[in-house]
Amino acid sequence: MPQARAPHPPRSSPGRQELVERLADRAKFIRLETVRLTRIAGAGHYTGTFSAAEILAALYYAELRYRPEEPSWPDRDRFVLSKGHAAIGLYPVLADVGFFAPSALDDYTRLGSSFGDHPDMRKIKGIDFSSGSLGHGLSVCVGMALAGRVQHRPYRTYCVTGDGELAEGQIWEAAMAAGQFRLGSLVCIVDRNRLSIDGHTEDLMGIEPLEAKFAAFRWKVQRIDGHDLDALLDAFSSLESDPVGPPQVIIADTVKGRGVSRMEGDVAWHVGNLNGSDYDDVIAELQAGLRPVATGARNG
Amino acid sequence: MAEQAMPTGSGTPAAAASGQALSEVFRGSAGDEHALRDARSSKGIAERTIPAFVAGAELADLAEDDERIVVLTADLANANRTADFAKRHPDRFFNMGVAEQNMVSVAAGLAAAGQIPFVATFASYLALLACEQIRTDCAYPGMPVRLLGHHSGMSLGYYGTSHHSLEDIGIMRTIADLTVVSAADANELRAILRLSLDWPGAMYIRLGRGRDPEVYPEPPAALRIGRAVRLRDGGDLTMISTGSEVRACLDAAEALANDGISVRVVDMHTIKPLDTDEILAAARETSAILSVEEHNRTGGLGSAVAETLADAGISTALLRHGVPDVHVVLGPPAGLYARYQLDADGVASKALELLSSSKGANL
Numbered sequence: 001m002p003q004a005r006a007p008h009p010p011r012s013s014p015g016r017q018e019l020v021e022r023l024a025d026r027a028k029f030i031r032l033e034t035v036r037l038t039r040i041a042g043a044g045h046y047t048g049t050f051s052a053a054e055i056l057a058a059l060y061y062a063e064l065r066y067r068p069e070e071p072s073w074p075d076r077d078r079f080v081l082s083k084g085h086a087a088i089g090l091y092p093v094l095a096d097v098g099f100f101a102p103s104a105l106d107d108y109t110r111l112g113s114s115f116g117d118h119p120d121m122r123k124i125k126g127i128d129f130s131s132g133s134l135g136h137g138l139s140v141c142v143g144m145a146l147a148g149r150v151q152h153r154p155y156r157t158y159c160v161t162g163d164g165e166l167a168e169g170q171i172w173e174a175a176m177a178a179g180q181f182r183l184g185s186l187v188c189i190v191d192r193n194r195l196s197i198d199g200h201t202e203d204l205m206g207i208e209p210l211e212a213k214f215a216a217f218r219w220k221v222q223r224i225d226g227h228d229l230d231a232l233l234d235a236f237s238s239l240e241s242d243p244v245g246p247p248q249v250i251i252a253d254t255v256k257g258r259g260v261s262r263m264e265g266d267v268a269w270h271v272g273n274l275n276g277s278d279y280d281d282v283i284a285e286l287q288a289g290l291r292p293v294a295t296g297a298r299n300g
Numbered sequence: 301m302a303e304q305a306m307p308t309g310s311g312t313p314a315a316a317a318s319g320q321a322l323s324e325v326f327r328g329s330a331g332d333e334h335a336l337r338d339a340r341s342s343k344g345i346a347e348r349t350i351p352a353f354v355a356g357a358e359l360a361d362l363a364e365d366d367e368r369i370v371v372l373t374a375d376l377a378n379a380n381r382t383a384d385f386a387k388r389h390p391d392r393f394f395n396m397g398v399a400e401q402n403m404v405s406v407a408a409g410l411a412a413a414g415q416i417p418f419v420a421t422f423a424s425y426l427a428l429l430a431c432e433q434i435r436t437d438c439a440y441p442g443m444p445v446r447l448l449g450h451h452s453g454m455s456l457g458y459y460g461t462s463h464h465s466l467e468d469i470g471i472m473r474t475i476a477d478l479t480v481v482s483a484a485d486a487n488e489l490r491a492i493l494r495l496s497l498d499w500p501g502a503m504y505i506r507l508g509r510g511r512d513p514e515v516y517p518e519p520p521a522a523l524r525i526g527r528a529v530r531l532r533d534g535g536d537l538t539m540i541s542t543g544s545e546v547r548a549c550l551d552a553a554e555a556l557a558n559d560g561i562s563v564r565v566v567d568m569h570t571i572k573p574l575d576t577d578e579i580l581a582a583a584r585e586t587s588a589i590l591s592v593e594e595h596n597r598t599g600g601l602g603s604a605v606a607e608t609l610a611d612a613g614i615s616t617a618l619l620r621h622g623v624p625d626v627h628v629v630l631g632p633p634a635g636l637y638a639r640y641q642l643d644a645d646g647v648a649s650k651a652l653e654l655l656s657s658s659k660g661a662n663l
Contacts, residue, residue, distance in 0.1 A: 139437075
């Protein structure tokens with residue numbers, strides 16, 4: 001079934017400028033909420049969430065089709081956060097768009113809370129699949145895309161993976177299956193922030209060249225700056241609508257910790273906790289808006 | 301006490317011979333035929349043998365009226381006869397290649413979007429290789445994925461330990477929100493498949509090797525998940541068994557009856573949720589319990605029986621019969637069943653051993 005979708009407003013149109021400003025504001029909101037919720041938990045995944053802030057904002061405030069008032073709408077686009085540890089950035093978005101009240105997050109990670117470090121679909125409206133075990137999400141999305149085909153539904157299935165998790169063999173099993181079944185309705189966005197827990201991906205377990213790898217698995221590949229909202233919108237606008245075309249991947253080059261200068265490109269902040277004046281300083285820095293990336297962080 | 305789904309006191313409820321030649325039974329792959337040439341040793345078993353790999357055909361029938369059903373396998377469509385489903389519903393069949401972990405997670409994604417996926421492959425590559433995907437993607441989110449682990453136990457004979465699955469019951473039953481069942485023959489499998497369509501959450505369905513001797517002459521309409529079936533009643537001893545060993549227990553019970561020993565035989569087709577009432581009744585009403593399974597003695601059905609008795613504070617003579625905690629020797633299936641006393645003769649010997657030792661203890 002054709003997937004007719006209106007493209008996002010073209011670059012330099014007034015509509016686009018307005019949209020990008022809104023997305024930038026929502027990306028800031030994601031980062032601020034991540035800092036706030038981490039303080040409730042006592043520790044959290046700051047940097048891998050900051051790297052995905054623009055991706056999540058562009059998805060939920062521009063790209064995905066969903067109905068907060070009808071979370072199980074059968075024709076909704078599916079979204080799976082395969083890098084489940086960035087859920088701390090997703091929960092505030094789900095609340096913000098209306099899946100549940102923002103106050104539901106006030107007990108984040110507390111005993112008996114619905115909201116843990118990794119998302120639970122049985123407890124949280126708007127979560128299409130539970131995640132946390134790295135390498136699984138793309139397979140789950142293959143299944144969702146196949147179901148869309150079986151049921152002749154027009155939805156797309158979007159997956160956000162980390163880059164460290166591309167070392168999981170199951171990712172490539174899923175990539176192979178998506179190519180084999182020509183799942184043109186499947187879109188994978190790789191948050192290519194270059195760092196995993198123990199260091200640089202290329203030092204630890206190299207995953208490049210990513211474009212060539214995905215292409216070899218019969219995917220259509222785009223590679224963009226994952227903090228550039230215009231680039232993200234363009235990438236989404238240029239997705240093919242052929243449901244039996246090749247699956248599509250957007251490799252989003254990002255900076256781990258983006259938005260907080262002390263964290264950018266620093267593996268030490270994969271999990272952390274800000275205390276005292278550090279917390280206030282970081283809030284102030286985020287509220288001031290993104291500054292150019294710290295020297296060296298871009299190459300992680 | 302559990303509702304009895306089957307009449308009690310009968311000898312062998314399913315003696316009708318199918319008359320089907322073994323070559324017809326297993327038209328699938330030459331490799332499988334080769335592996336399984338050697339039928340279980342008990343005399344006359346071949347006459348009672350009917351195909352157990354009915355899942356493909358049965359699901360194809362069910363799928364006529366149920367659009368939720370989809371079937372996946374991992375390069376074994378001919379061996380497990382899911383090809384029978386593929387022929388009739390090609391749009392709802394997915395051969396995932398030799399990639400079992402991906403297959404299980406894909407099935408979970410299909411389930412999340414409203415399908416009921418039936419996933420079929422060797423038990424060792426479901427319960428062992430894809431264990432974490434079963435827990436994390438099927439059981440934990442409550443996905444109605446049905447995992448058909450066939451060729452369980454040591455039924456792949458001389459294929460060796462890589463292809464054996466003597467640990468799957470133990471592994472699967474420790475996973476919360478996962479139902480664990482085990483079909484004794486093709487007809488019980490048919491009944492389980494039908495029941496599974498309305499059963500909540502994920503389910504692991506342990507199967508034999510596709511030529512299991514008949515226990516049920518037809519799909520038992522009264523079967524209920526979580527309710528054991530008392531296939532034969534007796535007072536001296538209760539055999540609690542599951543899957544491939546149920547037939548061996550019935551044959552052993554018949555042989556023991558000739559020696560004046562009265563044996564109750566329970567088909568504990570559901571290992572989780574376990575019918576503890578039936579176990580406690582056995583402890584109450586018969587003198588000893590022999591658990592029999594094609595599985596490591598550690599962690600399987602026998603362990604579940606022992607846990608039930610211990611939790612209830614009941615002390616009774618119990619012998620947990622299964623494969624000892626070793627990687628079994630190499631050989632054709634029949635040789636292995638004889639070697640590890642899991643054929644009818646072996647089970648009867650274990651029963652006598654149990655009765656002898658428990659009488660000794662009582663003196």
